[in-house]
Amino acid sequence: MFHPDYEIVIGLEVHCELKTKSKIYCGCTTEFGGEPNTHCCPICTGMPGTLPVINEKVVEYAIRAGLATDCQIAAFSKQDRKNYFYPDLPKAYQISQYDLPICYEGKVDIEVNGENKTIRLTRIHIEEDAGKLLHEAGEGTLADYNRCGVPLIEIVSEPDMRSQEEARAFLEKLRSILMFVDVSDCKMNEGSLRCDVNLSVRKKGQKEYGVRAEIKNMNSFSFAVKAMEYEAKRQIKVLEEGGKIIQETRRWDQDKGVTVSMRSKEEAHDYRYFPDPDLMPIVTSKERVDQIKASLPELPDSRKVRYMEQYGLSSYDATMFLISPRMANFFEVAAENSANPKTVANWIMGEIFRLLNEEEKEAAVIPFEPEMLSKLVNLIEKGAISNSVGKKVFEEMWNTGTDPEKIVEEKGYKQVSDEGQLTQIAEQVLANNPKIVEDYRSGKEKAFQSLVGQMMKATKGQANPKVVTDLLVKILSE
Amino acid sequence: MKISREQIEHVANLARLNLTEEEKQRFTTDMEAIITFADQLNELDIKEIEPTAHVIPIQNVFRKDEAKPSFDRDALLANAPSKADGCFSVPKVVE
Ligand SMILES: [Zn+2]
Numbered sequence: 251m252f253h254p255d256y257e258i259v260i261g262l263e264v265h266c267e268l269k270t271k272s273k274i275y276c277g278c279t280t281e282f283g284g285e286p287n288t289h290c291c292p293i294c295t296g297m298p299g300t301l302p303v304i305n306e307k308v309v310e311y312a313i314r315a316g317l318a319t320d321c322q323i324a325a326f327s328k329q330d331r332k333n334y335f336y337p338d339l340p341k342a343y344q345i346s347q348y349d350l351p352i353c354y355e356g357k358v359d360i361e362v363n364g365e366n367k368t369i370r371l372t373r374i375h376i377e378e379d380a381g382k383l384l385h386e387a388g389e390g391t392l393a394d395y396n397r398c399g400v401p402l403i404e405i406v407s408e409p410d411m412r413s414q415e416e417a418r419a420f421l422e423k424l425r426s427i428l429m430f431v432d433v434s435d436c437k438m439n440e441g442s443l444r445c446d447v448n449l450s451v452r453k454k455g456q457k458e459y460g461v462r463a464e465i466k467n468m469n470s471f472s473f474a475v476k477a478m479e480y481e482a483k484r485q486i487k488v489l490e491e492g493g494k495i496i497q498e499t500r501r502w503d504q505d506k507g508v509t510v511s512m513r514s515k516e517e518a519h520d521y522r523y524f525p526d527p528d529l530m531p532i533v534t535s536k537e538r539v540d541q542i543k544a545s546l547p548e549l550p551d552s553r554k555v556r557y558m559e560q561y562g563l564s565s566y567d568a569t570m571f572l573i574s575p576r577m578a579n580f581f582e583v584a585a586e587n588s589a590n591p592k593t594v595a596n597w598i599m600g601e602i603f604r605l606l607n608e609e610e611k612e613a614a615v616i617p618f619e620p621e622m623l624s625k626l627v628n629l630i631e632k633g634a635i636s637n638s639v640g641k642k643v644f645e646e647m648w649n650t651g652t653d654p655e656k657i658v659e660e661k662g663y664k665q666v667s668d669e670g671q672l673t674q675i676a677e678q679v680l681a682n683n684p685k686i687v688e689d690y691r692s693g694k695e696k697a698f699q700s701l702v703g704q705m706m707k708a709t710k711g712q713a714n715p716k717v718v719t720d721l722l723v724k725i726l727s728e
Numbered sequence: 729m730k731i732s733r734e735q736i737e738h739v740a741n742l743a744r745l746n747l748t749e750e751e752k753q754r755f756t757t758d759m760e761a762i763i764t765f766a767d768q769l770n771e772l773d774i775k776e777i778e779p780t781a782h783v784i785p786i787q788n789v790f791r792k793d794e795a796k797p798s799f800d801r802d803a804l805l806a807n808a809p810s811k812a813d814g815c816f817s818v819p820k821v822v823e
Binding site for chain 1: 738742744755757775782786787788789790791792793794795796797798799801804805810812813814815816817818819820821
C-alpha cells in the first residue's frame, strides 16, 4: 500500500494510568470525573510550601509492569522535575524520571500475520498526569486539576516496529499485559491508556533512521493506526517530491483524517530536568523484586500457549479471549466445566462475540454465568438437544439469563430420539408429501433432504437428525 | 566560560522573563562570573565519588495508598487571580 522502496520505522511512548486509590503525591482520590477541582488539594495544585510524598503502590505497580515486560528493575532510581510552562501543569514542572527510571531494557513479543517478533522496551518510568484544560468559546482557558497528580507509567519502546499493524499488535499486547498484572484498567475512553507515536520513513536498505515526526496523545488504537498510515504516506510524498522532513510534533485530526503540525516545540524540548529535592531516591532490593515477581499472575503469553495446548484453540481464538482478564476468565470457567472446550470456544467466538461490541467484549458483559454456557454445550454434546435447538436456548439465555437446563425442561425442547414416536411422525410426513416421495424414488437425492426438513419441522426441530435419517432410509426402502 | 547574548535570551525566554537591553548586558556578565566560579569544580578529581542524586542520605520515603478527603474548592480557588465555573481561569491557550 505504501511506496515499495520505503520502510516505516515506528517507536511508541505509551502512557498508562495506574489503578491506585489515591494520587501519586497526595491523598486525593484518583476517581474519574467529578466536579472540576474537587479532587484537589494544595499538593496536587502546586501550592508553595507543600511537600509531596510518593504513594508506595505506584512504585510497586511500576515494578509489576516492568517484570511483566521482562525489564531490569533499577536498584537505585530517582525522580526529576521536567520544566515547562503550560497551564495544565500548575507547578510549571511535571515530576517525572530522567536518567534513572525505575525499569529499563524490557521486551514485548508480538505476532503479526503468523510471524513472531520482539519489540524492545527502552524504559518504564513513573510520572504524574497533568490537568485538563477546557477551551471555552469565551476569553480564557479553564483549568480543572482533578487529573493532576494521577499516577502514570510511561512505557517507551525502541523504534522496532516496521508497520502500523505491528504497532497495533504491540499496543494490544501491552494493554493485555497491563490488565492481567492488574496495574491499570486501561480504559481508553477515560484516557487511562494513550500513546505518542514516533514515526519516520527511510529507503529500504538505508542504515540511518529518517527524521521523525511525533504524533501526540492518541487515545484510540484505530485512530493511531489511521494516523500512522497517513503520516507514513505524507512523509514518503514529501521525500519523493524532493522535500525534507522537519522534526516536529503533530496531532491527528480525526474529522479531516490528517496529521497537523503543532506549534514548533523546539524550545519547549529544553526541559532542564533536575532531581526533585522534595523526593527521596527509590532503592529497590533484589528481595523486594523477587517478592513482587512471585506475586505476578500467569501472563497472556503463557495463557495463550496453554489455551492452544490444553483446549485445542487456534492462535487467533486464544488471542481474542486474552483481550481482558474478565473475558479470559469467562472462557476458562466455561471450558473447565464443559465436555468440549473447543465447542465452548466456538460459541463464544460465534454467538457471543457477534452480540458484543469491542468494549463489551473486553468487559465480558455477558448476561449469564460461564457455567451456563458449559451446560448448554454439554446438553448438545450428549444429544439431549440438537444444535439448532441449542441456538434457540442460547437466545433465551442471552435475553433472560435463565439456566439452559431449565429452559429445555420448561419449553419441552428435549431432543426426540425415540424411534417409535418418530416412526409415527415419519409415516404422517410421507403420507402428506406423496410428490416428494415420488421424486425421491425416481432418483432425486435432494428430495430426501426435503423430507428430513419436513420431519424437523413436524417436531419443531427437536428430532434427533441422525435417528430421523436412518429411519427415513429404512421406511423408504421398504 | 564565555556566555553569549543568545544564551541569555534563550534562558530568559524559557523562564518567561522579558529582559531590557540593559538587563541582558548585565546578566550576560553576571552569568559568566557565576559559571566561571562553578567551573572550579572541574579541577577536582571525582573518580572515586558516587554521583549525588540527593544531598540528604534518606531513601524510600513512601505514603500508604489511602484516599483522603480533598480540599474545599472555594478555599483552593481563593487566591486565584481569575476563576470561573469552579476552575482556574488562565489566558487563552491554543494548541
Ligand atoms: Zn491532592
